[in-house]
Amino acid sequence: MMSESEIITAREAGFFLCHDCHKLIADVGEETPERCPRCNAAIHLRKPNSLTRTWALVLTSAVLAFPANILPIMKVDFLGTAEYSTIMDGIIYFFTEGSYGIGIIILTASVLVPCFKIIGIILILLSIHYKWKTWLRHKTLLFRAIEFIGRWSMLDIFVIALLQVLVNFGNLTSIETAIAATYFTGVVLSTMFAAITFDPRLLWDA
Amino acid sequence: MSSLKVHINDLLACPDCDLLLEQRHLEPGRKACCPRCGHVLYAPKRNSVDKTLALALTGLILFIPANFLPIMTLDTMGFKQAGSIFDGIRVIYESGYFFVALIVGLTSFAFPFVKLFLLFYVSLHLKLKRYPHDLPLFMRWYRHLDEWGMLEVYMIGILVAIIKLHHIAHIHYDFGFFCFIALLFVALASSVSMDKHEFWERIEEKPA
Numbered sequence: 001m002m003s004e005s006e007i008i009t010a011r012e013a014g015f016f017l018c019h020d021c022h023k024l025i026a027d028v029g030e031e032t033p034e035r036c037p038r039c040n041a042a043i044h045l046r047k048p049n050s051l052t053r054t055w056a057l058v059l060t061s062a063v064l065a066f067p068a069n070i071l072p073i074m075k076v077d078f079l080g081t082a083e084y085s086t087i088m089d090g091i092i093y094f095f096t097e098g099s100y101g102i103g104i105i106i107l108t109a110s111v112l113v114p115c116f117k118i119i120g121i122i123l124i125l126l127s128i129h130y131k132w133k134t135w136l137r138h139k140t141l142l143f144r145a146i147e148f149i150g151r152w153s154m155l156d157i158f159v160i161a162l163l164q165v166l167v168n169f170g171n172l173t174s175i176e177t178a179i180a181a182t183y184f185t186g187v188v189l190s191t192m193f194a195a196i197t198f199d200p201r202l203l204w205d206a
Numbered sequence: 207m208s209s210l211k212v213h214i215n216d217l218l219a220c221p222d223c224d225l226l227l228e229q230r231h232l233e234p235g236r237k238a239c240c241p242r243c244g245h246v247l248y249a250p251k252r253n254s255v256d257k258t259l260a261l262a263l264t265g266l267i268l269f270i271p272a273n274f275l276p277i278m279t280l281d282t283m284g285f286k287q288a289g290s291i292f293d294g295i296r297v298i299y300e301s302g303y304f305f306v307a308l309i310v311g312l313t314s315f316a317f318p319f320v321k322l323f324l325l326f327y328v329s330l331h332l333k334l335k336r337y338p339h340d341l342p343l344f345m346r347w348y349r350h351l352d353e354w355g356m357l358e359v360y361m362i363g364i365l366v367a368i369i370k371l372h373h374i375a376h377i378h379y380d381f382g383f384f385c386f387i388a389l390l391f392v393a394l395a396s397s398v399s400m401d402k403h404e405f406w407e408r409i410e411e412k413p414a
Contacts (some may be wrong), residue, residue, distance in 0.1 A: 010219035010226045017219045021406050025281045039342040140243040140318045151356050158363030164297045165289030166280045181306045201224040
């Protein structure tokens, strides 16, 4: 462990860190360049309006999660009768069929991961708001986990895209995307953007 | 504040917790992590530019067959239906879900291609020691697109679809399937072999 006196941040030392290429730029007051001399990205000490943007995006995804889970995501036509199924129906189908492994994968990607992301980001935001200074390393790890798993929620959408292409036997049977796919994609996008707009350094600044 | 006597180029800051650190030379294969929050600061690779160039070029060659050739054919009661990755985007578009089609198209098709192209372009120029003015811009685009290319998620999607369908129909794996698997591994290897830290330093050190 380092002693308190050794810990100095780039901000305290008077350096900007370029968001894009991670170059250090010395803060020389008025003379400080507005753009990174190496990659030409705009220079900020922290991501601009990080907390407001992240709150807005994470709340958007929480709202979109309702129609995404309640409305049908897939329409199966079998001999002329249309049957709609929600995300949960698909998961229950796998469990009743006995394909537990695949059921758990879909359950994780479509339900647990989005919940984990939304709750995790809200927890991190609240911890900044109320200046909870404990567990900082763990909260940073939590954020990195959220960043990493973000993209995996697209799984269900890709599966439906493939099923729609392959299961298309005219009047016999066919599979089509249904309305919840739009909301679900919205959930994935807004949680991914929430992770992008969030600046984990704000946890440590408090 | 003794660290301030060190030159700015020998310092680096952790992007996750802003800790200011002294940069040390590392042997390829090792990695430097932030002592405060654990973020991987840099991880030098051996022959990063050469490897990235070779893998990105291979990926670009595999890209067309992997996306446009049928990945599998479903055979049930005399009916046959084949489909490619690109067909997946087309059918969603045709059924009227433009937003979903757009996102699927970008994440499974456009972004993986652009990522491979950017890696190829940047590593080729670094290899030839040429420094066109758009090199930093392309590196930035790569950084922002990195997480939006979702080939590995799509691969798991293919596996889920196979498990879902193998009860109801016979599945033939077509040439596109094997191209897609190869593309996935090459694309993953190309992003792993690319040492961002070294790439940026090389761009910066360009002879004036």
